[in-house]
Amino acid sequence: MADFTMPSLGSDMDEGTLVEWLVSPGDTVTKGDVVAVVETAKSTIEVECFDSGTVSALLVTPGTTVPVGTRMAVIGPAVEPRATAGAKQPAAPATGLRAAPGRTVVPGGDAVSTPLVRHLAERKGVDLSSVHGSGKGGRITRSDVEHAPVEGPHRVKASPLARRLAQEAGVDLSTLRGTGRDGTIRADDVRATTEGHPARTGERHEPVRPSPATPEPLHPARSAIAALMARANREIPHYYLSTKVDLAVAMSWMRDRNASVPVAERLVPAALLLKSVALAARQVPELNGYWREEAFFPASAVRLGVAVSLRGGGLVAPALTDADTMPLPELMATLKDLVSRARGGRLRASETADPTLTVTNLGDQGVEAVFGVIYPPQVALVGLGRVIEQPVAVDGMLTVHPTVTATLSADHRASDGATGARFLTAIDRLLQRPEEL
Amino acid sequence: MNRDEALVLIKDVLTSAVPGADASVLSPDENFRDSLEMDSLDFLNFIEALGERTGLPLPETDYPALNTLHGCADYIASRTSGQ
Numbered sequence: 001m002a003d004f005t006m007p008s009l010g011s012d013m014d015e016g017t018l019v020e021w022l023v024s025p026g027d028t029v030t031k032g033d034v035v036a037v038v039e040t041a042k043s044t045i046e047v048e049c050f051d052s053g054t055v056s057a058l059l060v061t062p063g064t065t066v067p068v069g070t071r072m073a074v075i076g077p078a079v080e081p082r083a084t085a086g087a088k089q090p091a092a093p094a095t096g097l098r099a100a101p102g103r104t105v106v107p108g109g110d111a112v113s114t115p116l117v118r119h120l121a122e123r124k125g126v127d128l129s130s131v132h133g134s135g136k137g138g139r140i141t142r143s144d145v146e147h148a149p150v151e152g153p154h155r156v157k158a159s160p161l162a163r164r165l166a167q168e169a170g171v172d173l174s175t176l177r178g179t180g181r182d183g184t185i186r187a188d189d190v191r192a193t194t195e196g197h198p199a200r201t202g203e204r205h206e207p208v209r210p211s212p213a214t215p216e217p218l219h220p221a222r223s224a225i226a227a228l229m230a231r232a233n234r235e236i237p238h239y240y241l242s243t244k245v246d247l248a249v250a251m252s253w254m255r256d257r258n259a260s261v262p263v264a265e266r267l268v269p270a271a272l273l274l275k276s277v278a279l280a281a282r283q284v285p286e287l288n289g290y291w292r293e294e295a296f297f298p299a300s301a302v303r304l305g306v307a308v309s310l311r312g313g314g315l316v317a318p319a320l321t322d323a324d325t326m327p328l329p330e331l332m333a334t335l336k337d338l339v340s341r342a343r344g345g346r347l348r349a350s351e352t353a354d355p356t357l358t359v360t361n362l363g364d365q366g367v368e369a370v371f372g373v374i375y376p377p378q379v380a381l382v383g384l385g386r387v388i389e390q391p392v393a394v395d396g397m398l399t400v401h402p403t404v405t406a407t408l409s410a411d412h413r414a415s416d417g418a419t420g421a422r423f424l425t426a427i428d429r430l431l432q433r434p435e436e437l
Numbered sequence: 438m439n440r441d442e443a444l445v446l447i448k449d450v451l452t453s454a455v456p457g458a459d460a461s462v463l464s465p466d467e468n469f470r471d472s473l474e475m476d477s478l479d480f481l482n483f484i485e486a487l488g489e490r491t492g493l494p495l496p497e498t499d500y501p502a503l504n505t506l507h508g509c510a511d512y513i514a515s516r517t518s519g520q
Contacts, residue, residue, distance in 0.1 A: 263494075311456070
């Protein structure tokens with residue numbers, strides 16, 4: 001018998017809202033199956049379970065916000081169905097759900113409640129919570145969605161973020177005109193309406209004392225970032241280092257490689273940069289880990305957090321697991337997938353678990369250099385600027401090469417400048433031998 | 438594929454490759470990479486989908502010609518059957 005609890009999906013999360021159960025009582029689950037969708041202040045995340053067995057009870061109803069650690073479901077032993085107090089639970093079918101760890105639960109046949117079905121529901125404006133699932137274990141199938149009545153209290157087409165913003169601001173979605181695809185109401189449409197109007201109090205905690213000025217309504221993602229970053233700047237004595245890296249060799253290697261492979265296998269500079277940071281983190285383990293209880297705990301692997309800015313505002317930093325050992329093409333593919341799912345609001349819990357070191361890459365439209373604020377409890381943050389053509393001296397001659405400015409914000413309690421310098425130098429050295437990345 | 442067909446396809450690809458993009462508001466000579474705030478991954482997604490739909494190899498050296506609706510349509514029309 002095991003409890004499935006509200007997980008902590010990042011150090012800045014203290015509560016989450018259950019959006020949807022992907023399992024029902026009686027379903028057989030395997031460790032790693034996605035069992036629930038949880039919305040945090042910053043993102044919507046698919047949560048995997050850590051145990052195998054039969055779901056014997058769901059304790060939290062969708063739409064409920066609960067603190068991290070709250071019991072949400074009970075998972076009983078695999079085969080024997082367990083009668084829980086008062087509630088009669090159906091036995092798990094012999095051909096219960098099975099899925100590889102880390103994969104979305106996909107029961108046999110087309111009875112799915114996958115992102116595909118949710119996407120379809122969103123497109124059609126169908127509220128999944130009002131749909132009766134005809135699939136195995138009450139799962140909602142594609143055809144359930146297709147035949148669902150579009151009329152109803154939730155028929156307005158809106159993105160989940162837009163719904164949340166509208167609810168917080170007390171805006172009736174049906175009064176808005178959507179600018180998204182097929183008239184879908186986007187977060188921006190809601191913001192356009194609420195701009196200048198103070199939000200209806202959606203906060204669960206009353207302010208300690210009334211403020212004399214009317215505050216701007218705070219986006220939930222903004223307040224989560226505000227809390228974490230304020231804590232980082234208050235608690236962490238940062239030091240900052242910066243170095244300019246000549247990318248002539250790396251870019252020319254990448255161009256040659258990209259010319260000989262199909263589009264799907266092409267690399268972007270970010271992949272090379274991230275791989276070199278991950279390798280440097282392995283070489284300088286003093287920067288890869290956590291500061292907890294007045295001591296530094298080095299991490300055994302490199303889980304490279306990648307700060308991804310979201311189109312609706314805000315950012316999330318999912319982790320590239322084992323970024324240091326992952327071959328470059330695989331890292332590129334993982335990065336593409338991670339960024340697109342971060343922006344689509346479908347990250348997995350295992351991907352948001354605390355990274356050991358985070359990279360912020362302001363990318364193509366960004367600036368020359370970025371000096372970031374460390375995400376506690378991590379002890380360093382790497383900033384990568386835009387790749388730009390810059391004059392450099394080569395063999396005493398002035399020439400123009402693509403360059404990038406790599407910066408390090410590090411926790412002075414855990415390391416000193418000399419360590420940080422070693423780390424940045426390692427990145428530079430690694431990028432001069434791109435074929436070894 | 439003629440230019441008009443190419444334009445329809447490009448807008449379709451843009452909309453699918455870049456979540457939330459609205460290709461209908463782009464002017465033909467505007468650099469959509471900038472106006473849609475596409476980063477290199479978004480642009481690669483776009484190129485990948487465009488390559489799949491047209492069968493063209495779209496080498497990296499041609500990326501600069503593929504930043505605008507007009508540029509893209511010219512490029513595709515001149516390299517597929519129609520002109």
